[in-house]
Amino acid sequence: MRVYVPLTLSGLAEAYKTGELGTGPVVAYAVTPALREWYLSDDIEELEYAALNRAALASLRLLAADPDAPRRRVVVAVDVPDGTAQADPDRGLDPAALGEVRVGGTVALGKAAAVHVDLGDAEGDVSAAAEALPAADRGDDDAQFVVDGAEDHELLWYATQEIPTLVGLAD
Secondary structure, three states, X not given: OEEEEEEOHHHHXXXXXXXXXXXXXXXXXXXXXXXXXXXXXXXXXXXXXXXXHHHHHHHHHHHHHOOOOOOOOEEEEEEOOOOOEEOOHHHOOOXXXXXXXXXXXXXXXXXXXXXXXXXXXXXXXXXXXXXXXXXXXXXXXXXXXXXXXXXXXXXEEEOHHHHHHHHHOOO
């Protein structure tokens, strides 16, 4: 099963150093029944793109909590054994938790299939979105517009061999 783990560049640097994205439960995003129902598509590529975007929003939340992290969203795509990623049935219909899963056990960086990261030109919009996120969560439409502006930037795909270069961006 493919899951998308939200991080920051600082978090990616730590994962590169330790070889682990975390020890369970690790919060990630995947194509869940609730995400399928919300997105109304049977196209697996579209559904995985939706899960990736949910993880990108979670990465933005990590950035909002860490003002020292470089202002780029990071998502690591990882293949985990079926059954190790579980959605919380109590949060299945919560719009904030669409696609959210918990991966039990250790998630090794070596199992990553790819890394998705913002380009440098997104930093201004991502920074503004991270600052606006608390107000957007309270229902401020102007703040939500700023948060949505970060989504206008596509995360770029990087091979796992490029992780050392990406980690250099965290310095």
